[in-house]
Amino acid sequence: MKSETSDIRQLDTLGRVVLPKKMRTALGISENDNLRISLESNAIVIRREVPLCAICRRDRDLTQIGSSYVCLACAKEIASKI
Ligand SMILES: [Zn+2]
Structure with missing residues:
Protein backbone atom coordinates (compact mmCIF):
# COMPACT_ATOMS: atom_id res chain seq x y z
CA MET A 1 0.00 0.00 0.00
CA LYS A 2 1.41 3.37 -0.96
CA SER A 3 1.61 5.99 1.75
CA GLU A 4 -0.83 8.89 1.20
CA THR A 5 0.94 11.22 3.61
CA SER A 6 4.45 11.17 5.01
CA ASP A 7 6.55 13.35 7.24
CA ILE A 8 10.02 13.19 8.76
CA ARG A 9 10.30 13.61 12.53
CA GLN A 10 13.31 13.27 14.83
CA LEU A 11 13.25 10.65 17.57
CA ASP A 12 14.30 12.09 20.94
CA THR A 13 16.74 10.49 23.37
CA LEU A 14 13.90 8.60 25.12
CA GLY A 15 12.57 7.13 21.86
CA ARG A 16 9.63 9.54 21.61
CA VAL A 17 8.30 11.19 18.47
CA VAL A 18 5.47 13.68 17.99
CA LEU A 19 2.76 12.48 15.62
CA PRO A 20 2.02 15.25 13.11
CA LYS A 21 -1.13 17.18 14.02
CA LYS A 22 -2.53 16.91 10.49
CA MET A 23 -2.32 13.10 10.73
CA ARG A 24 -3.85 13.01 14.22
CA THR A 25 -6.67 15.24 13.03
CA ALA A 26 -7.26 13.16 9.89
CA LEU A 27 -7.64 10.01 11.99
CA GLY A 28 -9.59 11.60 14.84
CA ILE A 29 -6.81 10.93 17.34
CA SER A 30 -7.09 13.11 20.44
CA GLU A 31 -5.01 13.65 23.54
CA ASN A 32 -5.20 10.66 25.93
CA ASP A 33 -6.48 8.27 23.22
CA ASN A 34 -5.01 4.79 23.39
CA LEU A 35 -2.81 3.83 20.46
CA ARG A 36 -1.75 0.33 19.50
CA ILE A 37 1.86 0.13 18.31
CA SER A 38 2.92 -2.96 16.38
CA LEU A 39 5.86 -4.16 14.34
CA GLU A 40 4.69 -5.29 10.89
CA SER A 41 7.04 -6.28 8.07
CA ASN A 42 9.91 -4.01 9.14
CA ALA A 43 7.57 -1.09 9.86
CA ILE A 44 6.28 0.37 13.10
CA VAL A 45 2.52 0.80 12.72
CA ILE A 46 0.49 3.02 15.06
CA ARG A 47 -3.30 2.63 15.12
CA ARG A 48 -5.94 4.31 17.20
CA GLU A 49 -7.25 1.68 19.59
CA VAL A 50 -11.02 1.52 19.12
ZN1 LIG B 1 -22.03 -5.66 24.16
Whole structure:
Protein backbone atom coordinates (compact mmCIF):
# COMPACT_ATOMS: atom_id res chain seq x y z
CA MET A 1 0.00 0.00 0.00
CA LYS A 2 1.41 3.37 -0.96
CA SER A 3 1.61 5.99 1.75
CA GLU A 4 -0.83 8.89 1.20
CA THR A 5 0.94 11.22 3.61
CA SER A 6 4.45 11.17 5.01
CA ASP A 7 6.55 13.35 7.24
CA ILE A 8 10.02 13.19 8.76
CA ARG A 9 10.30 13.61 12.53
CA GLN A 10 13.31 13.27 14.83
CA LEU A 11 13.25 10.65 17.57
CA ASP A 12 14.30 12.09 20.94
CA THR A 13 16.74 10.49 23.37
CA LEU A 14 13.90 8.60 25.12
CA GLY A 15 12.57 7.13 21.86
CA ARG A 16 9.63 9.54 21.61
CA VAL A 17 8.30 11.19 18.47
CA VAL A 18 5.47 13.68 17.99
CA LEU A 19 2.76 12.48 15.62
CA PRO A 20 2.02 15.25 13.11
CA LYS A 21 -1.13 17.18 14.02
CA LYS A 22 -2.53 16.91 10.49
CA MET A 23 -2.32 13.10 10.73
CA ARG A 24 -3.85 13.01 14.22
CA THR A 25 -6.67 15.24 13.03
CA ALA A 26 -7.26 13.16 9.89
CA LEU A 27 -7.64 10.01 11.99
CA GLY A 28 -9.59 11.60 14.84
CA ILE A 29 -6.81 10.93 17.34
CA SER A 30 -7.09 13.11 20.44
CA GLU A 31 -5.01 13.65 23.54
CA ASN A 32 -5.20 10.66 25.93
CA ASP A 33 -6.48 8.27 23.22
CA ASN A 34 -5.01 4.79 23.39
CA LEU A 35 -2.81 3.83 20.46
CA ARG A 36 -1.75 0.33 19.50
CA ILE A 37 1.86 0.13 18.31
CA SER A 38 2.92 -2.96 16.38
CA LEU A 39 5.86 -4.16 14.34
CA GLU A 40 4.69 -5.29 10.89
CA SER A 41 7.04 -6.28 8.07
CA ASN A 42 9.91 -4.01 9.14
CA ALA A 43 7.57 -1.09 9.86
CA ILE A 44 6.28 0.37 13.10
CA VAL A 45 2.52 0.80 12.72
CA ILE A 46 0.49 3.02 15.06
CA ARG A 47 -3.30 2.63 15.12
CA ARG A 48 -5.94 4.31 17.20
CA GLU A 49 -7.25 1.68 19.59
CA VAL A 50 -11.02 1.52 19.12
CA PRO A 51 -12.75 0.44 22.32
CA LEU A 52 -15.02 -2.61 22.04
CA CYS A 53 -17.70 -4.02 24.31
CA ALA A 54 -15.99 -6.48 26.69
CA ILE A 55 -18.89 -8.92 26.19
CA CYS A 56 -20.04 -8.83 22.54
CA ARG A 57 -17.16 -6.91 20.90
CA ARG A 58 -19.44 -4.23 19.34
CA ASP A 59 -17.99 -0.75 18.94
CA ARG A 60 -21.17 1.33 19.35
CA ASP A 61 -23.14 2.79 22.24
CA LEU A 62 -20.34 2.09 24.71
CA THR A 63 -20.18 3.03 28.35
CA GLN A 64 -16.87 2.89 30.16
CA ILE A 65 -16.85 0.94 33.42
CA GLY A 66 -13.43 1.14 35.06
CA SER A 67 -10.95 0.32 32.33
CA SER A 68 -13.46 -1.70 30.24
CA TYR A 69 -16.35 -0.82 27.94
CA VAL A 70 -19.83 -2.35 27.76
CA CYS A 71 -22.40 -1.61 25.04
CA LEU A 72 -25.90 -0.44 25.87
CA ALA A 73 -27.48 -3.78 24.84
CA CYS A 74 -25.17 -5.78 27.09
CA ALA A 75 -25.59 -3.29 29.94
CA LYS A 76 -29.39 -3.68 29.68
CA GLU A 77 -29.09 -7.47 29.63
CA ILE A 78 -26.87 -7.40 32.72
CA ALA A 79 -29.25 -5.01 34.50
CA SER A 80 -32.25 -7.26 33.71
CA LYS A 81 -30.56 -10.17 35.48
CA ILE A 82 -29.85 -8.30 38.70
ZN1 LIG B 1 -22.03 -5.66 24.16
